Amino acid sequence: MSNRIYWIMGLFALEVLAIVLVFQVFSSVECRLTDIETACRVLRSALIRMMCLGVGLGVLIWFRPQLRRQVVQSAAVRPRDELGLWSFVHLVGLVLIFLPWLSADANTLNGTFPTYFLSLALGGVCAAVGGVFMVLSWRDVVRFGRAGGVALAVVVLIALVIPDFAAVLAPLWWSLNGLLLATFYGVAVVLSALGNDVTLNPDASIIGTGDFFVGVADTCSGIEGFALTAGFFAIYSMLMRDTVKLGLFWGLIFPIALLISWFFNVLRIAGLILIGEYVSPDLAVNGFHSFAGWLFFTLLALGVLWVVQAMPSLHRASAATPDKDLPPLTEDTTAAFIVPFIVFMVSGLFAQTFWQYPVLAYPVQMAAMVAILWVFRKPFLGLDWGFDPTAFAAGGLVGVGWLVTASTGATQPGLSTLGAGALVAWGICRIIGTSLLVPVIEEAFFRGYLLRWLGGDHVIRTVFAVAGSSLAFAMLHGRLIEAGVAGVIFALVALRRGRVTDAIIAHATANGVIAIAAAMSGDWSLI
Structure with a gap:
């Protein structure tokens, strides 16, 4: 614990x-x-x-x-x-x-x-x-x-x-003409360098290319990046005042951090405009919202602090290090059950954002899954991977049930744009990802972590854990009834011998049956 x-x-x-x-x-x-x-x-x-x-x-x-x-x-x-x-x-x-x-x-x-x-x-x-x-x-x-x-x-x-x-800094977007002009012309330079004809009107705070134009208000101008950087820098300097060189930290690193924040905001705006022009206007507009901006700049500010912490020249003494009694993150089993799932979800968001047909980005998602599982390979290799015939049979039952209740004939836009060779390569990635990688990541999270987190020693707690983890699993997969039943079966398989690997085997078997049927019929919507 x-x-x-x-x-x-x-x-x-x-x-x-x-x-x-x-x-x-x-x-x-x-x-x-x-x-x-x-x-x-x-x-x-x-x-x-x-x-x-x-x-x-x-x-x-x-x-x-x-x-x-x-x-x-x-x-x-x-x-x-x-x-x-x-x-x-x-x-x-x-x-x-x-x-x-x-x-x-x-x-x-x-x-x-x-x-x-x-x-x-x-x-x-x-x-x-x-x-x-x-x-x-x-x-x-x-x-x-x-x-x-x-x-x-x-x-x-x-x-x-x-x-x-x-909110206090927000008026700077309008009052500091240099900041507005620098941002708009910076975005124009990035878009032009990528071969786009840019139309901009800094006075009206409008910029775009082709048929897509946006009005960049103060709430999506990147001002929140300055506020987050200043806030987290203040917290860091207060906590590390005994070791960090505060003069160098605030006099040099802080201005550089603000410049980095501005630069990445320029790239963010340019990227969203390109998404709006070539991919999806709705996705682009949603990317300008405050939540997305706050999340983006929080990660950026923490990244800068991580770099600062790793630079010995900025410290008067050795920087604080994690306790020795805590295992490295990459060797922690609970982290291994959670982090790959986060990466899996983020890769899906990445595909939805940057591909007109997100299904075509599956090889990229597969690469992300392989990379994160490799990072956490020690905890996964340390699990008991003994073969369980019951898990195999349960997975086959789930796979057949999924196919029997599926709506056939649906098309996935984008696959028709692939040539024969590209479609074969995509299909191989899809089968490998669906049959081997996804079961490990999803079962590690839903049955290895969530089921254990919700569960307990009493029957009522166990029933609640099975129901809660299965409901979450079903919500992720869309087909609530079918996925919910599958989640219950996988949970029972995991509880039978107390091994998440049994659930992984069952899930992999089910997905393998479905993937084979999809490949043979050419109906990839089955997956």
Whole structure:
């Protein structure tokens, strides 16, 4: 249980990513188009603040070994009953958050948003409270607050006001003419270098190429990148003030970080314009939304800090290093069950964003899956991989059932554009990925991690764990009934001998049956 600090961070990242995908990519919620704009903006601001707070606390825990040790030890001794209760509260919160997307038409979500506001707000509270108390008891939270002291208070304050700081900086987009012009002409240079005819009107804050034009407002201008960089730099310098060379850090590194943030924002805007012109205008417009920008610039700011931490010349003494009692991330089994699934989901988002026909990007997704599984190869190779005939038979049953209940004859746009050789190569990648890689990644997450996380020693807890993990599995695969039944079967196979590898074998067998049928019939929509 000492590695719970890894999977809770992975879970947090995965959930935030899912929220961004659902409400900004798969459906587009615009507060100004709802009947409760102010309430909508408050809710959106709360999510951004929680994201900043979560990242800020993660930085604090990482650079304060005593706090990290306290959290790890507290998480390790959480009673199973309390853990189950707060896991249930957290899961209920997630269901309430995603309820609007599951029950409403994504195209009309703005109009029906007031109906679901209470569900979203209550879900956010439940998910946040449940997530905290899954790891720490109330007494542990109090102890953590006392141990964190002033440093904790400062981190919380800075993290929570980062969105307000961004709002204060927002007028700079209009008042600092040099920033606006530099950004617009920078985007124009990038687009022109790629062979595009660019039309821009900085006075109206409009730029585009071909038939696609966008108005870049202050909320999508990259100002939030400056605010995030300043906020996380302030947290880092406060935590590392005894070792980092503050003069060099703020005098040289901080301006460079702001320049990097500006440069990547130029690339982001240029990339979104190209997506709008050549791929999908809807995807491009969604990419300009605040959630996507905040997530992008948070990762960028943390990347800069990672580089700073790795540069000895910026420190007066050896920088803090992780505790020796925690295993390396790549050798941690729980991390191996979570991180590949995150990479798998992100690769899907990448395909949806940059390919007119996302199905054609499957070889890229396969490469990402191979790479991340190779990184975590030690935990996976350390599992018990003994063959189980029962798992094999269960998988065959699932595969046949999936084919019998499938709607045949559906087409996948894009495959017709491939030549014979390219189609064969794509098909090989699809079969390998579907039959070998996906089962490992999905079963590691749903049955290796989620089933174990929700489960317990009592029958009721086990039933709840099977139902919860199967429902999540079904939501990912679209066909709720068929995928739900498959999820239950895979869960029972995993519980039979307590081995996730049995579930992987069953899933691989099922996918292998389906992939063979798809290849023989040429109907790849079966997968």
